[in-house]
Amino acid sequence: MADVQPSPDAFDFEVETLIVGAGACGLVAALAARDAGQQVLVIEADAVPQGSTALSAGLIPAAGTRFQKAAGIDDDPAMFARDIQAKAHGENDPVLVDAMATGAGPVVEWLADRFGLPFSVVENFDYPGHSRRRMHGLPSRAGRELIDRLRQAAEGEGIDIICERRARTLFADGRRITGIAMTRPDGGVETVGCGKLILACNGFGGNRDKVADLLPGISDALWFGHDGNRGEALDWGAALGAATHHLGAYQGHGNVAHPHGILITWAVITEGGVQVNTEGQRFWDESQGYSEAARQVVAQPGGLAVTIFDARIADIARQFEDFQAAEAQGAVKSADTLDALAAAFDLPGDALRATMDSLPERGVDAFGRAWPGGQALAPPYMGVRVTGALFHTQGGLRTDGTGRVIGTDGAPFPNLFAAGGAACGVSGSGDSGYLSGNGLLAAVTLGYAAGRA
Incomplete structure (x- = not known):
């Protein structure tokens, strides 16, 4: 003391x-x-x-x-x-x-x-x-x-x-x-x-x-x-x-690879990625920030979510050493179809497809997130299972x-x-x-x- x-x-x-x-x-x-x-x-x-x-x-x-x-x-x-x-x-x-x-x-x-x-x-x-x-x-x-x-x-x-x-x-x-x-x-x-x-x-x-x-x-x-x-x-x-x-x-972070414990850059979200829970559904406006994401992710079933993006976004994320480490450890998974990606993370395929189909090309979605256009995800799709964390006060x-x-x-x-x-x-x-x-x-x-x- x-x-x-x-x-x-x-x-x-x-x-x-x-x-x-x-x-x-x-x-x-x-x-x-x-x-x-x-x-x-x-x-x-x-x-x-x-x-x-x-x-x-x-x-x-x-x-x-x-x-x-x-x-x-x-x-x-x-x-x-x-x-x-x-x-x-x-x-x-x-x-x-x-x-x-x-x-x-x-x-x-x-x-x-x-x-x-x-x-x-x-x-x-x-x-x-x-x-x-x-x-x-x-x-x-x-x-x-x-x-x-x-x-x-x-x-x-x-x-x-x-x-x-x-x-x-x-x-x-x-x-x-x-x-x-x-x-x-x-x-x-x-x-x-x-x-x-x-x-x-x-x-x-x-x-x-x-x-x-x-x-x-x-x-x-x-x-x-x-x-x-x-x-x-x-x-x-x-x-x-x-x-x-x-x-x-406090600073939280709602994008920590689970169970690997590796911080995943928020670029995977800002460039057009989304988060879904274990039921394959989005649950908030991800553009608010990664600190806010911690509380949102922890509140989901099991305190887990899957962050979904694509190869274009992964190329941006690879400038970060942590993201490279997450890929090397198998935390980041890739699939040519949404059904295959859902299977990789034990998500319901129908629900995930419906969620991704609901993303607007531009405008504001039901959660209040603005989509500027030009950020539509395309195969191969990529994802990482994440949890929410407290980083520092x-x-x-x-x-x-x-x-x-x-x-x-x-x-x-x-x-x-x-x-x-x-x-x-x-x-x-x-x-x-x-x-x-x-x-x-x-x-x-x-x-x-x-x-x-």
Whole structure:
């Protein structure tokens, strides 16, 4: 259990900037702090840095970048901010929205220019809620590559990353944080003093009690995030009198291959695919987004669905390493007829044919999904059995635009910062405000700001 204690008489060692967590957020914060001339230490509970970043597609939404301009995409931070607020029904703190929408582009370009990360824009399909194509990723379109590149950059800068150390106790003198105690694999305890503490230890999705209490609507879904996300930041915040916000917000994903546990890109839907339940029937407007899909899929018989698309769409999806892995493991099946596809997934053939025949060429269907035309599915048909999952939480400690934690009295803590999943993101109060890439958006932008503060 994470707790807060008065400062000890002495620490085992001290550092200027201490960062808890070596996911994308913690590593970007470390690089920014080192770039600003600070002495930096990162501690990580895992044996190697990975976090939720390694489980994601590693895509960062950013507006007005040179990568967009090179692709002929006209975009700017104001448009991005409007998209964020529209998806979240205006529930977000506008200061945070503006900080993230304005900061994302410069951070992506800084990572590319300063550390050689080879970003490019996903140009061949749209993400729900984004009015422009602004998802920036590395060649594999995999979070594992992003975290490995950030770790290599940190090592190249001489930043110390100590793994297999879990922070347990936070030390404070009044509102000023003085350090932490952390446990080693052998059970021993070390104390570290710091001038500034950045919490980059993500959210609470790996804490099933907290999920059941704060996210009851998704608590029965598969947990697809990182088990180390146990909510220590919330515990420390509660003990310190820090404000929290939108603790019911989360990112789900309703397109996780079952039982393989592989994330299937939502491009299979946005380019014209659909989801059917075990009775061969569609059950919702899939264009709303993959986070909303988690709750919808979990509510179906057996908590399962089949995502149906075709070879044209599969060619787009193959740019993602995860989709290639799903094909290699046999999760993705192909058939020349709908009857054969139905047999492959134990679906009633008549019902599946009726469902697919009911898809309009253009216009709005009975679920409210708009069909622009030119997306009709054609043989060979393809499908994958999926379930709904909770990926990570989006609520957390309330911060200002630099990641500085704010108390319940409205005053900031002088040297305590939170970013990424430890801080409240920009997804509103539930799941319907999750804009694709919000998790990494919060990680890189607030992490960068906190590191340089």
